[in-house]
Amino acid sequence: MGRSPCCEKEHTNKGAWTKEEDQRLMDYIRVHGEGCWRSLPKAAGLLRCGKSCRLRWINYLRPDLKRGNFTDEEDEIIIKLHSLLGNKWSLIAGRLPGRTDNEIKNYWNTHIKRKLISRGIDPHTHRPLNEKTTTATIKTTTSATTKATQLDFKNTPPQSLAEISLLKSQLDFKYNNNFHSSQYSIFNPKKTETPSFEENNCTSSSMTTDEQQQQQQQKRESHQDQDVNLDLTIGLALTQTSSANSAESRLRQPVSSCQLFGSVLTRPVCLCWQLDGERRELCRNCQNQNQSSKNNHSNNGL
DNA sequence: AATCTAAGCAACCGCAAGTTT
DNA sequence: TAAACTTGCGGTTGCTTAGAT
Numbered sequence: 103m104g105r106s107p108c109c110e111k112e113h114t115n116k117g118a119w120t121k122e123e124d125q126r127l128m129d130y131i132r133v134h135g136e137g138c139w140r141s142l143p144k145a146a147g148l149l150r151c152g153k154s155c156r157l158r159w160i161n162y163l164r165p166d167l168k169r170g171n172f173t174d175e176e177d178e179i180i181i182k183l184h185s186l187l188g189n190k191w192s193l194i195a196g197r198l199p200g201r202t203d204n205e206i207k208n209y210w211n212t213h214i215k216r217k218l219i220s221r222g223i224d225p226h227t228h229r230p231l232n233e234k235t236t237t238a239t240i241k242t243t244t245s246a247t248t249k250a251t252q253l254d255f256k257n258t259p260p261q262s263l264a265e266i267s268l269l270k271s272q273l274d275f276k277y278n279n280n281f282h283s284s285q286y287s288i289f290n291p292k293k294t295e296t297p298s299f300e301e302n303n304c305t306s307s308s309m310t311t312d313e314q315q316q317q318q319q320q321k322r323e324s325h326q327d328q329d330v331n332l333d334l335t336i337g338l339a340l341t342q343t344s345s346a347n348s349a350e351s352r353l354r355q356p357v358s359s360c361q362l363f364g365s366v367l368t369r370p371v372c373l374c375w376q377l378d379g380e381r382r383e384l385c386r387n388c389q390n391q392n393q394s395s396k397n398n399h400s401n402n403g404l
Numbered sequence: 405a406a407t408c409t410a411a412g413c414a415a416c417c418g419c420a421a422g423t424t425t
Numbered sequence: 426t427a428a429a430c431t432t433g434c435g436g437t438t439g440c441t442t443a444g445a446t
Contacts, residue, residue: 103439116415116416117414117415117416117439117440118414118415118441119414130423136431140431151416152432153416153432153433154416156433157414157433158414158433162414162415164429189436190434190435191434191435192433192435203434203435204413204414204415205413205436207435207436208412208413208415209412212411212412212413213412214438220446265438266443276416347425
């Protein structure tokens with residue numbers, strides 16, 4: 103299949119962006135929104151290719167970018183997500199609001215690699231440098247108990263959607279009958295800039311005060327444990343656009359605190375694997391949810 | 405003060421996946 | 426159904442700057 107060049111190279115600027123160009127791009131996006139990158143440069147009066155505009159916006163101009171150094175907590179999150187996902191920078195960035203994939207990638211290459219090496223850890227395998235075995239293992243923990251679980255994907259972290267799916271199904275199998283669904287929460291940072299569970303209006307309206315207190319306690323406990331819990335696909339929000347409906351793009355979306363702090367959830371997390379936006383197969387949680395809502399309806403005489 | 409070197413980071417490039425025609 | 430097109434990702438490059446010599 104042939105492909106046309108993304109832009110006419112002889113008519114485009116390259117290299118560092120000027121303040122004027124930045125301003126033009128920001129002004130244009132402020133008025134028209136993101137998207138249509140190919141036609142944007144012409145419409146905005148920029149002598150840049152669409153790709154370049156997109157990159158500049160995403161990595162530098164976006165208003166929601168978090169500036170400044172990475173915190174130690176962010177470091178640890180990146181390390182743990184990298185151990186799970188490998189060089190899936192966009193997925194990792196999706197879990198760190200305000201950080202871009204490029205920023206994380208650069209930070210990994212310039213800081214974290216060295217940090218891991220200085221700890222005697224191989225940054226590729228996340229195993230001790232002097233260790234020869236290539237089988238990757240993942241340590242998962244819960245707030246109540248610490249369990250080391252050997253997952254059986256080998257050699258490298260999952261590289262494709264299919265592999266992530268496989269890993270998720272392994273998790274399903276290993277945990278679904280043993281733990282509350284909240285254990286799928288991906289990480290329990292000690293603190294986070296993500297809005298709190300309550301701020302995000304995720305509190306179940308049907309929750310009693312006791313239940314809320316219990317959840318608060320669980321939340322406190324979970325914050326004391328900053329180990330990463332495995333949650334590769336949890337809480338995938340249904341989105342409108344077809345492209346956003348792809349499983350991987352949904353993976354990339356920032357997770358809300360509802361998804362992050364699974365331990366404070368009372369509502370089971372949706373684990374459906376909806377590849378085309380249609381709910382073809384319901385996960386256990388959704389089946390239970392449907393069942394209980396049916397029951398509620400019938401109990402309410404509906 | 406001049407030069408060299410390494411680190412940090414913005415930006416580019418090629419490719420693949422997804423979408424549209 | 427296939428070609429054309431768009432978007433986004435990950436690897437890489439190259440410029441800038443700070444520190445060392």
